[in-house]
Amino acid sequence: MRFRQLREWQLALPLALAFTALFLAPLLLLVGVSFYNDDKISQPGFASWLKFYGDPFNYKVIGDTLLLGVKTVCTTVLIGYPLALVYLDLSARLQKVLLFIIVMPLLLSVVVRTFAWIVVLGHEGVVNSVLMSLGVISEPLKLLQTELGLVISLTQIEMPLMLLPLISVMSRLDPNLRDASAALGASRWRTLFTVTLPLSMPGLVAGCLLVFASSTTAFISQTVIGGVRLIYLPLVIWQQSLVVYHWPLAAVASLSLVVSVLSVVAALSWVGRRSGGYIHG
Amino acid sequence: MFNRRSLLAGASALGGASLLPGLAHAKGGLVATTYPGTWEDAYRSIVVPMLKKKDDIDLEMAPLFAMDQIGKAKAARGAPPFDVFVLDPGPRIVGIEGGIFEKFDGKKLSNLSKIPEGFTDEWGVHVSAQVVGIAYNPKKLPAPKGWTDLLKDPWVSRLGLTGFQTTFGTSSIIEISKQFGGSLTNVDPALVELKKVLPKIAAVGLPAAMPGLFQQGQCDVMYTNTQTVATLKGKGVDIEFVKPESGAISFFTTMHIAKGTAETANAYKYLDLVVGREVQESLMKPPYNFLPVNKEVPLAPDLPMKSLDEMKSYVIHDWAKINPLRAAWIEKFNKEMAK
Amino acid sequence: MSGPGMSSMGRRRSFGDLTYGLVIGGIALLAVTIIVAPVIIVLMTSFTEGRALKFPPQGFSLEWYQQLFDPVKSRQIHRTAGNSLTIAAWSTLFGVVLATLASLGIGRNRSRLARVADSFFMSPLVLPGITFGLAALVYFSVLGFRPSIDLMIAGHLIVTMPFILRTTTASLSQLDPALLDSSQSLGASWFYTLRRVTLPLIAPGIAAGAFLAFMASIDNVPVSLFLSNARTDTLPIRMWGMMESTLDVRVAAVSGVLIASAFVLMLIMEWTVGLTRRMRD
Numbered sequence: 021m022r023f024r025q026l027r028e029w030q031l032a033l034p035l036a037l038a039f040t041a042l043f044l045a046p047l048l049l050l051v052g053v054s055f056y057n058d059d060k061i062s063q064p065g066f067a068s069w070l071k072f073y074g075d076p077f078n079y080k081v082i083g084d085t086l087l088l089g090v091k092t093v094c095t096t097v098l099i100g101y102p103l104a105l106v107y108l109d110l111s112a113r114l115q116k117v118l119l120f121i122i123v124m125p126l127l128l129s130v131v132v133r134t135f136a137w138i139v140v141l142g143h144e145g146v147v148n149s150v151l152m153s154l155g156v157i158s159e160p161l162k163l164l165q166t167e168l169g170l171v172i173s174l175t176q177i178e179m180p181l182m183l184l185p186l187i188s189v190m191s192r193l194d195p196n197l198r199d200a201s202a203a204l205g206a207s208r209w210r211t212l213f214t215v216t217l218p219l220s221m222p223g224l225v226a227g228c229l230l231v232f233a234s235s236t237t238a239f240i241s242q243t244v245i246g247g248v249r250l251i252y253l254p255l256v257i258w259q260q261s262l263v264v265y266h267w268p269l270a271a272v273a274s275l276s277l278v279v280s281v282l283s284v285v286a287a288l289s290w291v292g293r294r295s296g297g298y299i300h301g
Numbered sequence: 302m303f304n305r306r307s308l309l310a311g312a313s314a315l316g317g318a319s320l321l322p323g324l325a326h327a328k329g330g331l332v333a334t335t336y337p338g339t340w341e342d343a344y345r346s347i348v349v350p351m352l353k354k355k356d357d358i359d360l361e362m363a364p365l366f367a368m369d370q371i372g373k374a375k376a377a378r379g380a381p382p383f384d385v386f387v388l389d390p391g392p393r394i395v396g397i398e399g400g401i402f403e404k405f406d407g408k409k410l411s412n413l414s415k416i417p418e419g420f421t422d423e424w425g426v427h428v429s430a431q432v433v434g435i436a437y438n439p440k441k442l443p444a445p446k447g448w449t450d451l452l453k454d455p456w457v458s459r460l461g462l463t464g465f466q467t468t469f470g471t472s473s474i475i476e477i478s479k480q481f482g483g484s485l486t487n488v489d490p491a492l493v494e495l496k497k498v499l500p501k502i503a504a505v506g507l508p509a510a511m512p513g514l515f516q517q518g519q520c521d522v523m524y525t526n527t528q529t530v531a532t533l534k535g536k537g538v539d540i541e542f543v544k545p546e547s548g549a550i551s552f553f554t555t556m557h558i559a560k561g562t563a564e565t566a567n568a569y570k571y572l573d574l575v576v577g578r579e580v581q582e583s584l585m586k587p588p589y590n591f592l593p594v595n596k597e598v599p600l601a602p603d604l605p606m607k608s609l610d611e612m613k614s615y616v617i618h619d620w621a622k623i624n625p626l627r628a629a630w631i632e633k634f635n636k637e638m639a640k
Numbered sequence: 641m642s643g644p645g646m647s648s649m650g651r652r653r654s655f656g657d658l659t660y661g662l663v664i665g666g667i668a669l670l671a672v673t674i675i676v677a678p679v680i681i682v683l684m685t686s687f688t689e690g691r692a693l694k695f696p697p698q699g700f701s702l703e704w705y706q707q708l709f710d711p712v713k714s715r716q717i718h719r720t721a722g723n724s725l726t727i728a729a730w731s732t733l734f735g736v737v738l739a740t741l742a743s744l745g746i747g748r749n750r751s752r753l754a755r756v757a758d759s760f761f762m763s764p765l766v767l768p769g770i771t772f773g774l775a776a777l778v779y780f781s782v783l784g785f786r787p788s789i790d791l792m793i794a795g796h797l798i799v800t801m802p803f804i805l806r807t808t809t810a811s812l813s814q815l816d817p818a819l820l821d822s823s824q825s826l827g828a829s830w831f832y833t834l835r836r837v838t839l840p841l842i843a844p845g846i847a848a849g850a851f852l853a854f855m856a857s858i859d860n861v862p863v864s865l866f867l868s869n870a871r872t873d874t875l876p877i878r879m880w881g882m883m884e885s886t887l888d889v890r891v892a893a894v895s896g897v898l899i900a901s902a903f904v905l906m907l908i909m910e911w912t913v914g915l916t917r918r919m920r921d
Contacts, residue, residue: 028749029754030745031742031744031745032741032742032745032746032754032757033745034737034742035738035739035741035742035805036742036757038734038797038798039761039798042776042798043764043798045779046772046775046779046780047767047772047775049778049779049782050771050774050775050778050779053778077636080639098667100671102664102665102667102668103667103671103672105664106664106665106668118672119920120910120916121672121675122675123915123919124902124903125679127859127902127905128859128898128899128902129859129895129898130861130876131861131876131880131883132879132894132895132899134883135883135891135895136679136682136895138517138693138883139678139681139685139693139892140677140681142518142519142693143517143518144517144518144692144695145694149694149695149696160518162503164504164517164519165506167640176674176675179675184919184920187920188920191920207657207660208656208660209656209659209660212660233766233768236768237769237770239770239861239865240876240880244510244880244883247505247506248464248505248506248507248635249638249640250639250640251635251639254768254770257770257774258865259635261774261777262372262373262865262866263368263369263466264372264628264631265372265373265375265376267774271774274768274771274775275771277768277770277771278767281768282766285766332869332870337884337885345716346713349715350712361870361871362716362870363869364881364885376781377786380784382787382870383869383870507884509884510884510885512887513884513887516692516887517693536692
């Protein structure tokens with residue numbers, strides 16, 4: 021038995037080797053590179069860290085990046101959660117169709133999804149031409165290159181990441197619980213807030229995690245829809261690495277992105293575990 | 302089981318099939334940079350097929366702005382990611398100082414006698430002249446007269462702005478700055494004035510994004526070069542070029558062979574073709590309107606100048622003075638323009 | 641939402657239920673619209689006669705599709721599409737081998753070390769793609785590699801492999817251990833059991849993961865952005881370039897082709913391996 025365990029365990033070795041060489045080593049090197057002062061990577065030191073964190077502008081960028089994630093999470097929850105509720109009430113057949121509709125955009129290139137929003141939000145795009153023909157507005161609204169436009173687009177682009185874990189948890193809930201709540205005279209609203217919502221918390225938290233991590237790093241959508249006046253960390257990383265070629269600074273910026281995003285993710289999943297514990301306890 | 306097998310077989314067949322053209326182009330290949338937008342369009346549709354026909358060389362175009370090319374080449378440390386650069390005066394100097402060019406020998410060009418003297422040197426060859434000024438949409442706006450108009454109504458609320466990443470952006474902001482008391486090495490007055498009207502400005506974009514923003518009507522006036530105007534016109538966009546009162550900016554664009562390239566012979570063939578009559582003539586025609594450098598190609602009437610001698614009357618910037626300041630300007634622009 | 645009074649309970653409940661239906665149903669409808677509309681709008685725009693991306697599109701023509709399939713005019717697009725397929729196929733192939741082995745090795749192992757290794761292998765999913773892209777660029781340049789298809793395959797392998805590992809491990813954990821034990825107690829060798837019992841049972845899981853990995857590779861931007869050059873750039877990078885500069889209507893036509901192929905592939909995967917069910921669970 022012991023021998024067999026050992027042999028089975030060894031099957032993971034090729035992947036472990038590949039990951040060490042192609043994933044762990046590059047990341048460690050990136051950490052190493054961040055401790056150099058100059059773009060030629062010749063003088064070790066803390067200058068890049070000091071420069072990045074000595075500049076108040078970069079705090080604003082980090083703050084804006086995290087805030088963008090929070091805003092996107094809020095809109096995907098507000099719009100996605102009701103859809104998940106409706107999913108529960110559908111027949112098995114319709115559930116399949118809806119799930120297909122939800123998953124479909126996920127398999128569609130982010131570039132295509134971003135492009136779609138240029139067509140929708142542009143100066144002569146769908147929203148403006150519909151509103152103008154209805155006489156609601158006389159001048160086209162400026163939607164591209166604004167945070168509002170970016171959040172609207174990201175809501176659609178990230179929606180599947182919210183809905184999949186949510187639906188996965190919710191469809192495992194015992195439907196009898198909701199029926200019991202109704203039978204006891206609770207309104208549907210009350211059932212939603214006292215029964216369904218708390219029980220679906222793990223799925224909701226998982227969805228928030230994925231949406232947050234994905235929207236804060238959505239470089240293409242951020243630059244194409246947001247323009248360059250809205251500066252988020254991925255744009256800074258891209259400029260420092262592929263425009264200015266200051267790799268140490270780019271390394272500092274990207275490690276800052278990892279740390280700030282992952283710490284929010286960790287905090288969220290801690291909340292998730294806590295709320296999960298509360299319900300079962 | 303069958304599904305998985307067939308899936309993988311299908312996938313690897315696809316992979317294998319698409320590898321084949323890759324093998325084919327290993328014989329005579331060349332990677333040359335080009336500027337995104339008009340240059341990219343023009344070179345892909347004219348030069349790539351011609352080089353294939355004439356010398357059987359598969360030319361790949363890498364769309365990158367001059368600064369990005371220099372950065373990429375420096376970062377590659379001796380293994381150049383492309384074989385030929387196309388650069389403006391500023392990045393050209395940076396490239397020479399950075400030692401990323403192969404020494405250039407003009408005598409290897411069969412067309413050497415067809416281009417004016419002084420258009421080749423030990424680092425490269427002039428391939429075109431560019432003129433930078435103001436472009437606007439005549440259906441939406443009256444014609445602006447000079448740089449200061451950009452910051453006034455009605456233009457300012459339709460203005461598309463881009464920063465110091467490119468030669469046309471840098472030169473234009475320097476000219477704006479001069480109107481407000483700045484100079485070649487002092488762009489602060491321009492940034493101060495731009496900041497004042499920032500809430501009104503229609504769009505701020507990456508340089509490559511500007512033609513797209515104009516095309517979509519996100520902005521209706523911007524600074525750009527004459528070729529971009531011609532290309533947009535060719536796409537049916539309402540756009541006209543204006544020489545500012547204080548003069549339009551002009552400079553030569555040059556090409557250089559990357560140090561350490563394995564394709565030197567192909568690179569010379571490419572450069573020879575580019576300055577040759579056929580290419581220069583085709584590039585001069587609408588919708589590209591490139592200013593030719595070949596003496597056998599007379600300048601067409603719709604170009605901004607009648608002969609290259611007129612360049613002297615244009616605004617010409619000394620990039621040796623601008624270069625050391627540019628990185629700081631880029632950073633400053635980012636911060637001043639951020640919301 | 642607060643507790644209904646005894647006397648008017650019936651009426652209030654129906655009123656509350658009505659608003660519930662309206663609000664939840666309305667938002668769910670909005671959500672479906674937001675998910676589906678941009679996709680349909682892009683499809684419609686791709687059939688325009690005009691040269692600009694305006695909505696509603698002017699006339700109906702296949703002009704942009706003809707341009708897209710023109711081998712001369714769109715050579716670059718075809719080549720990048722070929723690169724994308726090559727990279728996706730090879731990285732998926734390597735991913736399937738490595739992930740299946742690893743999954744067999746530690747997928748059912750409950751030891752702490754195995755769990756740590758598993759989260760390590762899954763971590764590319766949460767790590768910002770742009771950070772890994774930069775790290776890989778720095779790493780390969782320091783090692784002196786030139787940009788090539790091989791490097792792109794290596795990079796894509798890391799970020800797409802987790803999908804295969806996840807679905808394979810999930811289907812392994814649903815296997816009845818008694819089945820394997822009985823096979824072995826009947827004298828079958830470990831390898832024979834693997835080949836005749838385990839693999840056939842987990843094959844749909846592997847296939848679903850391979851499909852997701854393949855699509856993720858086709859879609860990948862952050863890694864390709866850093867590792868590609870003029871010869872190896874991929875379809876999304878090329879599309880991004882076209883979107884940023886010339887805003888050619890061919891982008892809509894490429895999107896149309898991608899939408900159609902994703903739709904067909906997804907239908908096939910749905911019928912054969914129950915893709916959406918696996919993504920939900």
